[in-house]
Amino acid sequence: MALDILIKNGVVLNGLGSPAFHADVAVKDGRIQKIGFLGEPASKTRIDASGRFVAPGFIDINNASDRHWSLFDHSKLESFLHQGVTTIIGGNCGSSLAPLVRGNTIASIQKWAKVEKINVNWLGMGEFLEQARKQRLALNFATLVGHSTLRRGMIREEFRELTEKETAQTQFLLEKAIEEGALGFSTALNYSHAKAATFDEIVKLSGIATKHKKVYSSHLRDEGGGLISAVKEVIESARAAGASLQISHFKSVGRDNHQFFETALSMIEKAGDEGLNINFDLYPYAVTTSVIYTLLPDWVAVGGRAQLVANLGSPDVRARVIFEMKPNEEEIKNIVIASGAIDKTFIGRTLAQIAQNQGVGVSEALINTLAVAGGRIIGFWPALAEENIIRGLKSSFSLIASDGAAYNLDDARAGYLVHPRSFGTFPRILARYVRDKKIMSWEEAIKKMTALPALKFGLSQRGVIKPGFIADITIFNPETVQDLATYENPFQYANGIDAVIINGNVALLAGKISDKNFGSIIT
Numbered sequence: 001m002a003l004d005i006l007i008k009n010g011v012v013l014n015g016l017g018s019p020a021f022h023a024d025v026a027v028k029d030g031r032i033q034k035i036g037f038l039g040e041p042a043s044k045t046r047i048d049a050s051g052r053f054v055a056p057g058f059i060d061i062n063n064a065s066d067r068h069w070s071l072f073d074h075s076k077l078e079s080f081l082h083q084g085v086t087t088i089i090g091g092n093c094g095s096s097l098a099p100l101v102r103g104n105t106i107a108s109i110q111k112w113a114k115v116e117k118i119n120v121n122w123l124g125m126g127e128f129l130e131q132a133r134k135q136r137l138a139l140n141f142a143t144l145v146g147h148s149t150l151r152r153g154m155i156r157e158e159f160r161e162l163t164e165k166e167t168a169q170t171q172f173l174l175e176k177a178i179e180e181g182a183l184g185f186s187t188a189l190n191y192s193h194a195k196a197a198t199f200d201e202i203v204k205l206s207g208i209a210t211k212h213k214k215v216y217s218s219h220l221r222d223e224g225g226g227l228i229s230a231v232k233e234v235i236e237s238a239r240a241a242g243a244s245l246q247i248s249h250f251k252s253v254g255r256d257n258h259q260f261f262e263t264a265l266s267m268i269e270k271a272g273d274e275g276l277n278i279n280f281d282l283y284p285y286a287v288t289t290s291v292i293y294t295l296l297p298d299w300v301a302v303g304g305r306a307q308l309v310a311n312l313g314s315p316d317v318r319a320r321v322i323f324e325m326k327p328n329e330e331e332i333k334n335i336v337i338a339s340g341a342i343d344k345t346f347i348g349r350t351l352a353q354i355a356q357n358q359g360v361g362v363s364e365a366l367i368n369t370l371a372v373a374g375g376r377i378i379g380f381w382p383a384l385a386e387e388n389i390i391r392g393l394k395s396s397f398s399l400i401a402s403d404g405a406a407y408n409l410d411d412a413r414a415g416y417l418v419h420p421r422s423f424g425t426f427p428r429i430l431a432r433y434v435r436d437k438k439i440m441s442w443e444e445a446i447k448k449m450t451a452l453p454a455l456k457f458g459l460s461q462r463g464v465i466k467p468g469f470i471a472d473i474t475i476f477n478p479e480t481v482q483d484l485a486t487y488e489n490p491f492q493y494a495n496g497i498d499a500v501i502i503n504g505n506v507a508l509l510a511g512k513i514s515d516k517n518f519g520s521i522i523t
Helices: 103-109 125-135 147-155 164-179 199-211 227-241 255-273 305-312 315-332 351-358 362-372 386-394 409-414 421-436 442-449 451-456
Strands: 003-012 021-028 031-036 043-048 053-056 058-060 085-090 140-143 184-188 215-219 244-247 278-282 288-291 336-340 377-381 398-400 473-476 497-502 505-509
Touching: 003 053, 003 473, 043 505, 053 058, 053 442, 058 421, 085 497, 125 140, 125 164, 147 164, 147 184, 147 199, 164 184, 164 199, 184 199, 199 215, 199 227, 215 227, 227 244, 227 255, 255 278, 255 386, 278 386, 305 315, 305 362, 315 362, 351 362, 386 398, 386 421, 398 421, 398 442, 398 451, 421 442, 442 451
Parallel strands: 003 043, 058 085, 085 140, 184 215, 215 244, 244 278, 278 398
Antiparallel strands: 003 021, 021 031, 053 473, 288 377, 336 377, 473 497, 497 505
């Protein structure tokens, strides 16, 4: 019987960090059948990988395609397929598309997507995953359960601690969702609906993930001046719950706060050395994407988005916000408006430029922009330090993830901007930090993109080039692999990804995406 795919003459990076080696790879019935010098057996598809690396398909454990709704609008998930990604995990940062206590709980994603245009025909996790299965995605997909989604479903727009009964009900919903296929639990303790959560609440919920040997992923409560205390909090809660902890998009935001990164990183590494199952992910850009309302003082957003907008219309509130934000204006003035419910003339302009045009200060310009947009604005903030990215990449506890959402080239017509990480995260690591800066080896970088995330999230028989494992494979040219997306023009696919194989099928070859989608739902 002929092989389905024969990959010839490549250099194999097996994902485990082992030294690269020359070999052919045979694929049959969705699995890697053989690795070695295989001659020329009959095959339906032959790929010449001369001068190319043959690696496991990249696994993006922190992907936002679900909460940006591009999971359903862009089933080809083109911007990730062109990066060599074969598996994405959603439900991060406290927000998932299930379970929904009631249909309108989908409002938990309104920071990122226009929920008014979304039709939801599921409530439970099992129903959602079945709908995703029917969608037939190009990439493999799995999801966590979002804490804010659970909380919002339980107490709607209230901002308070859960009662004992509500906590028990939330635990029940989480456990049921995990039993129906979710890979774990996520929080975003800096967003309004989660800020009131107590330490005990987080321990009880992450303990459910522990019970089922699943992951607890956390977007830290503070990535700025309170970074060290935020890392301490999440480590202590993970220890109390016995959780496998994943810290999402680990970074220190703001020039004055860059100094805290090294200490926070040492805390993570010390916790890991002492036995805590802990990792963090990061993306290779010194500009972060910020939900702009989170820059306001906490008290402004209490009561939800509608109350936030109402507050910003009050002269007294505006005056108080401007006073409290004045010390931060120098830091935030270079934030670029990227997207939101706002006139396209604002897109691509900094807060400083908007302030100058309006004849007001930076804080007042921010308030005006949020008020006009109904509170929904996302911006690019050049607030990170590359030296900290490098420190993070060198850590044995780091994984690579995009925190981006799927788009295609046609999206450029919409008039908004997206972070280039959605088009370039994985090729940028390989080009800038491996090939050019030589921060780490090819073997180590691929391990952080494949075997380590597969192990962390329990993706059985994925993430390694090994006989019997599922054939998710990426073939790339180490000399030409390169991210092309920029902040000004993000809608550009990466170069150098020659072929992507998903579940034993050729999904991308020589720049052309297959008409068929081959992704599966991973539970």
